[in-house]
Amino acid sequence: MLATVLIALSMAPVLRRSHPYLWWHLFGYPATVIRVRMTWRRLTTNLGLAVAKRPGRARVGDLMVRGDPLRPTPPRLGVAKCRRGGIDVRVRLHPGQVPEHFAEALDALTHAWRVHAVRLVADERGFLTLSALGWDPLITPVAPYRLKERLLRAVVGLLEDGRAWTIDLRRAPHWLIVGATRSGKSTLIAALVKELAPQRVALFGIDLKGGMELSLFEDRLSALAATRAEAAHLLAELVAETEARMQLCRSVGARSVWDLPPKLRKMPVVVIVDEVAELYLVATREDKAEVGEISTNLLRLAQLGAALGVHLVVAGQRVGSDLGPGVTALRAQLAGRVCHRVNDAGTAEMVLGDLDKDALAAAQQITAAEQGVAITVGADGRWTRARSVHVTPEQARRAARKYARLAPSWPGLHTAGEPNEGVYS
Numbered sequence: 424m425l426a427t428v429l430i431a432l433s434m435a436p437v438l439r440r441s442h443p444y445l446w447w448h449l450f451g452y453p454a455t456v457i458r459v460r461m462t463w464r465r466l467t468t469n470l471g472l473a474v475a476k477r478p479g480r481a482r483v484g485d486l487m488v489r490g491d492p493l494r495p496t497p498p499r500l501g502v503a504k505c506r507r508g509g510i511d512v513r514v515r516l517h518p519g520q521v522p523e524h525f526a527e528a529l530d531a532l533t534h535a536w537r538v539h540a541v542r543l544v545a546d547e548r549g550f551l552t553l554s555a556l557g558w559d560p561l562i563t564p565v566a567p568y569r570l571k572e573r574l575l576r577a578v579v580g581l582l583e584d585g586r587a588w589t590i591d592l593r594r595a596p597h598w599l600i601v602g603a604t605r606s607g608k609s610t611l612i613a614a615l616v617k618e619l620a621p622q623r624v625a626l627f628g629i630d631l632k633g634g635m636e637l638s639l640f641e642d643r644l645s646a647l648a649a650t651r652a653e654a655a656h657l658l659a660e661l662v663a664e665t666e667a668r669m670q671l672c673r674s675v676g677a678r679s680v681w682d683l684p685p686k687l688r689k690m691p692v693v694v695i696v697d698e699v700a701e702l703y704l705v706a707t708r709e710d711k712a713e714v715g716e717i718s719t720n721l722l723r724l725a726q727l728g729a730a731l732g733v734h735l736v737v738a739g740q741r742v743g744s745d746l747g748p749g750v751t752a753l754r755a756q757l758a759g760r761v762c763h764r765v766n767d768a769g770t771a772e773m774v775l776g777d778l779d780k781d782a783l784a785a786a787q788q789i790t791a792a793e794q795g796v797a798i799t800v801g802a803d804g805r806w807t808r809a810r811s812v813h814v815t816p817e818q819a820r821r822a823a824r825k826y827a828r829l830a831p832s833w834p835g836l837h838t839a840g841e842p843n844e845g846v847y848s
């Protein structure tokens with residue numbers, strides 16, 4: 424028996440490296456629970472969070488005696504629940520206590536419990552949840568757990584609190600992904616395409632770097648534009664498709680494609696644009712007309728597409744106003760934001776500055792070694808650090824090939840079979 428325990432303990436460091444979540448369930452979680460229980464009274468007393476039930480003054484004969492009660496009562500601690508790489512424990516507040524009192528103590532809790540971070544969630548009056556993370560999930564390259572599959576939702580990585588990072592096009596219909604070269608943009612796009620590939624979604628690519636990046640997924644794309652002329656043509660056709668959807672919705676009195684009767688529903692379209700700056704570069708006078716047309720059409724897709732099932736994912740190294748007023752207007756329509764490491768503060772400001780100054784500061788702290796790490800802002804407008812799953816080009820190509828049959832032919836998006844009710848819910 425003792426030998427078994429000793430062998431198990433000696434294996435723990437190896438297990439921690441190879442299977443961190445299993446290690447957490449077997450060793451990390453029980454050890455942390457014991458630490459939380461053993462330190463709770465002392466910690467809350469030292470931090471002034473334990474409250475005396477008896478008053479701090481008493482009458483002794485004719486005298487009033489004041490002092491600190493010897494045994495203040497700590498706030499009641501609930502059962503520590505295990506979650507992937509962390510624990511959640513509920514705390515019942517004493518009357519007069521507010522979550523802010525505990526927010527100041529989080530650093531002390533982190534050290535005492537020997538965990539990576541402790542966060543506080545105040546989701547119910549009179550209670551709060553302390554959420555401790557065993558290690559930094561952005562450093563451990565473990566794929567996030569699966570969520571229930573839903574159309575247009577892709578799990579692309581992990582958030583810094585250990586939850587899955589999702590790009591949900593139903594909630595934030597258009598996304599902007601920015602980062603310096605080698606910061607992880609293509610890897611994130613690969614993770615997104617790998618997730619969208621099995622869904623009944625039409626994917627389009629615009630990649631003016633000669634199609635080098637997006638050609639990996641060509642089998643699953645309904646069309647790939649690799650030159651500006653092709654991009655202009657494709658965007659004009661997509662605008663026509665969007666307008667046709669608008670007419671259809673109007674004719675049956677629906678406010679969006681999602682309100683259409685199932686028989687009339689249209690397949691969602693996701694247009695991925697890599698290196699957006701290339702679309703806006705003007706060298707000659709002819710370029711100017713073409714760029715103007717592209718810019719207008721991209722903006723139209725962004726403005727009309729959300730309700731009509733047409734979504735944009737726009738990636739690039741920079742999205743500055745120097746590229747033209749069209750870029751600034753487009754940026755304002757892209758509510759979902761991802762900012763990887765950037766070369767200059769100006770670019771981060773373009774991506775996040777209009778949303779949150781703290782997010783901007785966090786983006787500027789991402790180092791060159793943190794490939795795939797980004798600051799992301801989703802539909803709820805809140806920002807967080809995240810890391811994409813490392814999808815290699817080969818994995819992305821394989822996924823695209825596997826689901827090539829789901830790519831509807833273009834034009835004629837509805838030829839890929841009847842829409843499946845389940846995936847549209």
Ligand SMILES: Nc1ncnc2c1ncn2[C@@H]1O[C@H](COP(=O)(O)OP(=O)(O)OP(=O)(O)O)[C@@H](O)[C@H]1O
Pocket residue numbers: 602603604605606607608609610611794795796810811812813
């Ligand atoms: N989430 C990640 N985890 C681990 N490594 C990553 C991650 N994302 C990217 N990398 C590493 O960073 C390298 C560069 O990533 P990627 O090609 O996606 O950058 P990029 O921003 O698209 O660069 P470019 O603009 O030059 O195409 C990848 O080869 C990969 O090794």
